Amino acid sequence: MTIDIDFLSWSEARTTVYDLAVLPWGATEPHNYHLPYTTDNLLSRSVSLEAAKKASEQGVNSMVLPAIPFGSQNPGQTDLLFCIHARQETQKAILTDIVASLHRQGLHKLLILNGHGGNNFRTLIRDILVDYPGFMIVVSDWYKLADGTKYFAEPGDHAGELETAMMMHFFPERVKDKSVFGKGESKKFIIDSLNNGFWTPRHWTQVSSDTGIGNPIHATPEKGRSFTEAVTGIVAQFIVDFARADPNDMYR
Numbered sequence: 001m002t003i004d005i006d007f008l009s010w011s012e013a014r015t016t017v018y019d020l021a022v023l024p025w026g027a028t029e030p031h032n033y034h035l036p037y038t039t040d041n042l043l044s045r046s047v048s049l050e051a052a053k054k055a056s057e058q059g060v061n062s063m064v065l066p067a068i069p070f071g072s073q074n075p076g077q078t079d080l081l082f083c084i085h086a087r088q089e090t091q092k093a094i095l096t097d098i099v100a101s102l103h104r105q106g107l108h109k110l111l112i113l114n115g116h117g118g119n120n121f122r123t124l125i126r127d128i129l130v131d132y133p134g135f136m137i138v139v140s141d142w143y144k145l146a147d148g149t150k151y152f153a154e155p156g157d158h159a160g161e162l163e164t165a166m167m168m169h170f171f172p173e174r175v176k177d178k179s180v181f182g183k184g185e186s187k188k189f190i191i192d193s194l195n196n197g198f199w200t201p202r203h204w205t206q207v208s209s210d211t212g213i214g215n216p217i218h219a220t221p222e223k224g225r226s227f228t229e230a231v232t233g234i235v236a237q238f239i240v241d242f243a244r245a246d247p248n249d250m251y252r
Contacts, residue, residue, distance in 0.1 A: 004064050019060045020109035020242035021102055024048045027116035028084040031160035032178035032184060032212030035080060035167055041067040043163065046116030047142045047171045047197065047232055051113075054236035060243040062111075069092060071116035076204035080211065083094040092124045098133075103132055110241060113143030113150065113235065136247050139204040140238075147228040153221055156214015160184050164216035169224030181217055182210025 001016060007085050024047075026040030036042070045067040052062045057160045058139060070086035078085045095112075112121060125137045148155030148162050155162040159182075167175050187209050204211065 001056055001061055001087065003056055003062060004049055005066060008063070009245055014116065016061060018063050018107060020062050020111060020239065021107060022048045022052055022062050022064045022113060022239070023098065024064065024067035025071070025114045025116065025119060025121075026067050026069055027073070028069050028082065028119065029071070029073060029077055029116075030083060030181045030211040031163065032210050032216065033180045033215065034175050034178075034182070035159050035164060038069065039159070039167060040071065040115040040165060041069045041173060042174075043166050044113050044142065047228070047235065048113045048117075050228065050232040051235035051239060054232060055239040058236075058240050060240045062239050062243065065098070067149055072118040072120070074118060074201045074204045075134045076202075076206060077211075079205060091119070091121070092127065095121070095124055095128065095137075096128055097127055097136065099132055100136055102205050108134055108247070110138070111138045111239065111242060112137065114139060114141050116155075117141070134247070136242075138238075138242060140235070142231055142235065145234045146227060148227070151227045151230070153218045154215055156184060156212070156216065157186070158184075158214065159212035159216060160214020161216050161219045161223070162214075164219035165221065165224035166228065168219060168221040169226070169228055172221060178217065180199075183213050184208070184212035184214045184216060186213040201249070 002012050024044035029039050030037060031039045034054060048064045052064050055062055071083050073083060073085040077083050099110065121139045125139065129135060140163040141164060154160060184231045
């Protein structure tokens with residue numbers, strides 16, 4: 001059974017019943033000196049595919065859609081070459097069109113697996129479900145599903161040990177040599193409350209000199225593999241539960 005739309009043909013699609021769709025969502029932005037701009041897209045889709053494969057072994061058919069490569073960026077990031085900012089209106093339009101298409105085709109469950117910290121879909125989902133009340137959209141930040149401190153010395157916030165180890169596991173050929181790793185040192189707000197409890201977007205070029213936040217130096221493929229196993233196991237179990245759940249009987 002095909003779970004990756006890159007390999008799906010109409011001959012299989014028209015004869016297979018799919019329980020839900022999985023939508024990886026990332027961003028296009030610098031990731032320190034050693035990771036590609038498309039890191040969030042690559043990892044979100046890789047985690048989605050691995051989880052969907054595990055779910056298929058339990059009899060659940062899910063289709064992993066192409067990753068959406070544009071995310072919401074902080075001030076300063078958009079000054080960096082080829083960093084692309086997608087407005088909330090843009091993200092809502094994309095998500096609405098995807099939901100409308102799936103709904104028309106008789107598929108009513110969508111899991112968004114997000115890999116970019118700047119993305120926030122909750123308000124968008126509430127708005128869309130007003131117009132599609134029979135549809136279910138679930139969103140999760142995959143990198144938060146398992147406790148990173150159990151796997152990494154310093155998981156990091158952006159292009160740190162966690163993301164670097166995951167890329168070493170999935171795409172080692174796309175990770176630059178450790179000799180070019182930036183340290184991912186970052187500054188905090190002068191107003192302490194903005195570091196704890198109050199929020200405003202960070203100005204990226206003032207916060208980080210190498211675009212990273214978190215030191216990647218201790219990353220290894222083995223750490224990435226272990227974290228992948230933990231996260232994809234959690235996502236796979238959710239896919240199974242989500243597929244088998246009755247939207248009209250979701251509470252107890």
